[in-house]
Amino acid sequence: MTVYQQGDVVLIKIEKAPKGKLKPSKVIQEGEHTGHAHRITDGDANIFTLGDKMYVKAQRGGATITHEEHLPVTIEEGDYEVRIVRQKDPFTKLVSRVVD
Amino acid sequence: MIKSLTKTQEAKIPEYLAEGLKYGLSTERLEYTKVQKNMHWIYETFLKEYSPKPFVFLVDSPLQAGIAAIILNDFFNKNFLLGSQLRSQLSSQLDSELNSQLSSQLTSQLDSQLASQLASQLYSQLTLQLDPQLYSQLYSQLGLQLSSQLGSQLDSQLDSQLSPQLDSQLYSQLGLQLGLQLYSQLDSQLGLQLDSQLRSQLHSQLYSQLDSQLGLQLDSQLDLQLDSQLRSQLYSQLGYKVSFRYWWSGYYTFYSFINRELLPEIEVPLLEKMKEFCYDIPSGYFHTGFCVISQPPTEIHRKGMVLHNEKDMACKFADGWGLYSLNGIRLDGKYVTTPSCELSVEDVMKESNVDVRREVLRKIGLERFIKETQAKCLDKLEIKVNNKQCEYQLLEVDFGEGIIARVLKMDNPSIDAMHVEGVEDTCNTVKEALAWRNGFNEYVAPKQLT
Numbered sequence: 001m002t003v004y005q006q007g008d009v010v011l012i013k014i015e016k017a018p019k020g021k022l023k024p025s026k027v028i029q030e031g032e033h034t035g036h037a038h039r040i041t042d043g044d045a046n047i048f049t050l051g052d053k054m055y056v057k058a059q060r061g062g063a064t065i066t067h068e069e070h071l072p073v074t075i076e077e078g079d080y081e082v083r084i085v086r087q088k089d090p091f092t093k094l095v096s097r098v099v100d
Numbered sequence: 101m102i103k104s105l106t107k108t109q110e111a112k113i114p115e116y117l118a119e120g121l122k123y124g125l126s127t128e129r130l131e132y133t134k135v136q137k138n139m140h141w142i143y144e145t146f147l148k149e150y151s152p153k154p155f156v157f158l159v160d161s162p163l164q165a166g167i168a169a170i171i172l173n174d175f176f177n178k179n180f181l182l183g184s185q186l187r188s189q190l191s192s193q194l195d196s197e198l199n200s201q202l203s204s205q206l207t208s209q210l211d212s213q214l215a216s217q218l219a220s221q222l223y224s225q226l227t228l229q230l231d232p233q234l235y236s237q238l239y240s241q242l243g244l245q246l247s248s249q250l251g252s253q254l255d256s257q258l259d260s261q262l263s264p265q266l267d268s269q270l271y272s273q274l275g276l277q278l279g280l281q282l283y284s285q286l287d288s289q290l291g292l293q294l295d296s297q298l299r300s301q302l303h304s305q306l307y308s309q310l311d312s313q314l315g316l317q318l319d320s321q322l323d324l325q326l327d328s329q330l331r332s333q334l335y336s337q338l339g340y341k342v343s344f345r346y347w348w349s350g351y352y353t354f355y356s357f358i359n360r361e362l363l364p365e366i367e368v369p370l371l372e373k374m375k376e377f378c379y380d381i382p383s384g385y386f387h388t389g390f391c392v393i394s395q396p397p398t399e400i401h402r403k404g405m406v407l408h409n410e411k412d413m414a415c416k417f418a419d420g421w422g423l424y425s426l427n428g429i430r431l432d433g434k435y436v437t438t439p440s441c442e443l444s445v446e447d448v449m450k451e452s453n454v455d456v457r458r459e460v461l462r463k464i465g466l467e468r469f470i471k472e473t474q475a476k477c478l479d480k481l482e483i484k485v486n487n488k489q490c491e492y493q494l495l496e497v498d499f500g501e502g503i504i505a506r507v508l509k510m511d512n513p514s515i516d517a518m519h520v521e522g523v524e525d526t527c528n529t530v531k532e533a534l535a536w537r538n539g540f541n542e543y544v545a546p547k548q549l550t
Binding site (some may be wrong): 001007010031034067068070072073074087088089091099 | 316317323453454503512514521523538539546548
């Protein structure tokens, strides 16, 4: 399995992403306190959503994902499932997606 | 076609950046007449077909500007509606008068009655829309309303007072028109004469640099702060916002470098004008018929390129509104103003946002965190992050009152900080914890991890 990770965003290479709704922006995940964002800044790639799932399709030449607090990640051409890492609250025991 | 910079030209870039930042971070109060002049020029030049010359309001903070924009929108829309109804009533009545076969005496009687009736109606309408006294009255009323509408009163009072009906299309048109016209004019005069590679190099050296320090650090964070204080429903009704000083000054710096250093023979009067409004208008809301501009902050504290103040607000406005920030992370003021000895490890772990948690942890110190929670290291592993070996630790921590949990301690070498995140109690190794964190059955080493 090929995995790329930039902070709390994980991209898992998959055979083919299902047909989803094209996201008009290139922002994968936006921070709620910083205004920082994981975004596609280079290459021909688009983000699609299907229900609560998100996919990235990178065309020939791949794409670069940047974020203000991490070094850029360059993904190769292909389809990717996007996951946001999770955490467990020690007090409530609730599991949630990490939000930065 | 200019393809590259000379060494002398390249050496000038930091000067332009410093100048952009100097104005961008200025805390000098704005003069109303200057702001009004600039706003009238902007509306006249770019938005004439979308909006009449606007009333210009200058308030103390983005919060005041936001609330004012919502209140004024309601006020102005109703007035414009009344105004247009009156105009159509007036013209139809006059038409019928003129076309009637009444005697001249009767006509004159009706005319005078009508004139007096209409004059009073018109006067009240004109007073509402044009009278400068009312303008100042409204301004002072607004100020009073604004100060009483902070905090918990905001929702209920705004709910009953407001029924904003904004046309989002119009706002996006206002913004689009303004941006498109300005940039296309400047680009055709300056930018297109540059080799595309050089253009993008300068763009990243000048525009992006300023954007990250002014736009992202100041403007975006203030927006997020405002969003958290105005209900999201109202926030979406604020209308089109323009932040000349924080976002557009990057563009101004970019074009002004091209003009002054590379193409000095071309005269670009628009650029001089752009300098005025980029430097003199921090940010504001553009509406049809009026605009509300906020004064700049009275205090801005930074550490390096990010907002940071360990004692008070990192960005503060004249009315006391502002934001707290540690190392560029906007957070609740209690984490800043409470001495670290009074913050507990529970405060760290109860904070759901990982960036905020990281800053609180940094404030209380990892040593204290480990000591107070009697953290036991269950496993450690060296992992390459940003091509650097970083140590990950799985800790078992005791928060007291029977709360024992497992947390993953990770280094973030990009910002020289540490994170702790709770993981499932069944994780016994760092690899198991990382696999659980990413939603995998077993650990998969990322091809690239940053």
